[in-house]
Amino acid sequence: MDAHQTVPPSRAELVVDAEAIRQNVALLAETARRSGAATMAVVKADGYGHGALTAANAALAGGARWLGVRSQAEALHLRAGGVTADVLCWLHEPDEDFTEAVRQRVAVSVAAPRTLHSLIAAARRTGLVAHVHLKIDTGLSRNGATGADWPGLVAAAAEAERAGHVVVDAVWSHLACADEPGHPSIDAQAARFDEAWQTARAAGLRPLRHLANSAATLTRPDLHFDLVRPGIACYGLNPVADHTDVRLRPAMTLRSRVVLVKRVAAGEGVSYGLTWTAARDTTLALIPIGYADGVPRLLSGRMSVWLAGARRPIAGRICMDQFVVDCGDDVVEPGDPVVLFGPGDHGEPTATEWADAIGTIDYEIVTGMHRPRGRRIVVDGGPVLLDAGRARSEQHAEADE
Ligand SMILES: *Cc1c(COP(=O)(O)O)cnc(C)c1O
Numbered sequence: 001m002d003a004h005q006t007v008p009p010s011r012a013e014l015v016v017d018a019e020a021i022r023q024n025v026a027l028l029a030e031t032a033r034r035s036g037a038a039t040m041a042v043v044k045a046d047g048y049g050h051g052a053l054t055a056a057n058a059a060l061a062g063g064a065r066w067l068g069v070r071s072q073a074e075a076l077h078l079r080a081g082g083v084t085a086d087v088l089c090w091l092h093e094p095d096e097d098f099t100e101a102v103r104q105r106v107a108v109s110v111a112a113p114r115t116l117h118s119l120i121a122a123a124r125r126t127g128l129v130a131h132v133h134l135k136i137d138t139g140l141s142r143n144g145a146t147g148a149d150w151p152g153l154v155a156a157a158a159e160a161e162r163a164g165h166v167v168v169d170a171v172w173s174h175l176a177c178a179d180e181p182g183h184p185s186i187d188a189q190a191a192r193f194d195e196a197w198q199t200a201r202a203a204g205l206r207p208l209r210h211l212a213n214s215a216a217t218l219t220r221p222d223l224h225f226d227l228v229r230p231g232i233a234c235y236g237l238n239p240v241a242d243h244t245d246v247r248l249r250p251a252m253t254l255r256s257r258v259v260l261v262k263r264v265a266a267g268e269g270v271s272y273g274l275t276w277t278a279a280r281d282t283t284l285a286l287i288p289i290g291y292a293d294g295v296p297r298l299l300s301g302r303m304s305v306w307l308a309g310a311r312r313p314i315a316g317r318i319c320m321d322q323f324v325v326d327c328g329d330d331v332v333e334p335g336d337p338v339v340l341f342g343p344g345d346h347g348e349p350t351a352t353e354w355a356d357a358i359g360t361i362d363y364e365i366v367t368g369m370h371r372p373r374g375r376r377i378v379v380d381g382g383p384v385l386l387d388a389g390r391a392r393s394e395q396h397a398e399a400d401e
Pocket of ligand 1: 044
């Protein structure tokens with residue numbers, strides 16, 4: 001699609017600022033580099049809702065050397081999109097066949113002998129060497145081998161490495177409470193991690209180490225090791241905002257347009273259940289996006305939107321496809337742009353504010369936007385948000401996925 005093209009009307013648009021992702025990753029990569037670590041940008045869950053390839057390419061341009069994803073399928077999606085950088089995937093089906101991962105040089109996390117055996121089989125089939133990151137569970141009790149199972153897994157991996165089927169590139173783990181700096185579990189996990197690494201070394205392996213998510217990347221340089229794995233921070237959301245002064249920029253904006261405006265009299269109720277009543281004569285604006293688009297219904301009565309130069313409260317319940325905004329006596333017209341959340345530059349709410357309002361985390365807000373029924377577009381340098389013009393010019397490309 002042409003750059004410099006007029007944005008056609010669309011019910012709902014998720015605008016992704018690729019430049020913001022690039023700059024956030026550049027900041028994180030610089031932080032890591034100061035401790036001698038490289039950066040793996042995590043682009044699972046469709047790049048946290050921003051588009052996996054959009055996020056991957058922006059992160060690589062910002063200095064990431066690795067990409068991390070949940071599954072082999074996500075990794076192969078990156079390869080199909082032309083990504084040649086190192087990729088690690090970490091959550092597998094119980095009977096997964098890793099032939100394509102091995103063929104396309106995707107590193108596979110191994111937390112159990114079963115996965116190791118599938119990888120050895122794939123290496124045999126292809127005549128290639130499988131790249132392995134051995135995962136130790138240091139206390140999250142989610143994925144990873146327990147301390148009790150670790151020596152056996154390490155021995156089996158070392159044997160497979162000597163036989164030429166696999167190469168153990170890294171030992172890695174994941175933190176439970178990195179977003180609570182000072183939490184005692186962080187040091188406890190780090191100690192178990194060190195022990196696991198020593199065991200791997202004693203078995204003759206020479207793996208890299210990686211442990212730090214966004215929060216640890218920003219607050220624990222001593223845990224950067226060889227590679228850091230930031231996810232949410234790449235997208236400009238800071239899980240340790242009270243503990244750092246790093247300037248990240250949110251990359252996602254959700255916007256829509258007013259489709260109907262009307263005047264109602266004092267005393268009229270609004271939306272299902274009539275939970276909101278006009279306290280005086282007022283102007284209502286109808287916005288054609290709702291919980292089926294990822295706007296949480298729990299935000300009903302708890303959030304405002306940016307519209308016609310001000311924040312204006314959502315009136316009554318958010319519906320499946322639409323909600324109503326109270327505009328008082330101000331002039332609002334059909335076609336006026338509405339920003340539901342964005343970087344916050346102009347006073348619009350942020351994804352973090354949405355999350356705080358309903359008792360969740362901003363991760364859930366942005367990943368919940370992964371398939372808007374409107375469209376996702378990618379811009380460099382941020383969207384034109386508050387231009388009251390009916391047709392706006394914006395450098396953008398249709399999302400690639
Ligand atoms: C999601 C994930 C990350 C990134 O976590 P953030 O908190 O988003 O930085 C890192 N490592 C693993 C294993 C993950 O699942």
